[in-house]
Amino acid sequence: MSELILDKPRSPRRPAARRGNGELYSWLFMRISGVALVVLVLGHLFIMNVLDGGVHRINFGFVAGRWASPFWQFWDLAMLWLAQIHGGNGLRTVINDYARKDATRFWLKVLLYASMVLIISLGTYVIFTFDPNITD
């Protein structure tokens, strides 16, 4: 006599194999950082080029004065990080789209990530260690 094969009633669904949400987060980051950059970059351009005589008043003292305030330090830091990662992520997508060979894709990405790390660390280093009392 053959046994009647029945699934357990209300058996739980097969757990889905999560592959990670990397692409989702990168997509979301592009939207959020894009909106933030509109404010940060346009604000920066306005202060630097339009307000109080624009570019003509910019000198060592002006930069030193701004970076004495944690607010402007944070502003510039946020702009640097967001712009670098936003642009880098965009270029990563372009490389993913257009690089035909795996090796090309790999080396282009290595170049991209290396340049991102270099510029982010250099910029961050300058913002935090800037010395207004520097003498020549």
Add this chain to the structure above:
Amino acid sequence: MTATAEVSTGSRGSQPPVPDGAITVTLKVRRFNPEFDDEPRWDSFEIPALASDRVLNLLHYVKWYLDGTLTFRRSCAHGICGSDAMRINGVNRLACKVLLKDLLSSGGKQTTITVEPIKGLPVHKDLLVDMEPFFEAFRAVKPYLITYGNEPTRERVQSVADRERFDDTTKCILCACCTTSCPVYWTEGSYFGPAAIVNAHRFIFDSRDEGAEERLDILNDVDGVWRCRTTFNCTDACPRGIQVTKAIQEVKRALLFKRV
């Protein structure tokens, strides 16, 4: 019966009488014969046609009376089977749904219609492409009903409102117009493409289906919905009028908010 030169090219022989009111149009076809050609080439044909003719009629005219070696797919010829997707004047259309009157040049100038195979899929011959990569992506999203547990003893009932959610994406005929109009698909063939996402959408948003999470996981991958750049080429190309980009955005939203 004696063989004639025209029979040997595979065409039907003598041309039919030209109907009243026919206009002569130039049909430029991008051709490729893997046995002889290294590169695709353009062939032009002068065809007497009526404004009410479809582009498919012009192709038939070439095949039947001018050059029987012209190769293309078509089955129903009425916009249902989705066999004759091709690039007509640079946009993806079904040859059986494009009327000549919509392509005529203004001011009585000579009309030239270009016909190319759909892009992004390997060309076998002339307008005939290998659809396998396209169907492979379609199969990968599990386009069938998935349920767990015991089967109900009665019909799986669904409300009108629940049916409405995926009504648009049930219209897909898998002609590949959308997928082969997508710039991301042209450059990166591993992208699932709009058609596969449309068919995943059809089941993800079906209240009777329980496989939404599996499909969303598949589409959350590197080659999934996040590759979409919302260029709307797919929506423009769809001969069934499916809001393809909207469907892709709905899948993105379902992933983002973890809610179907």
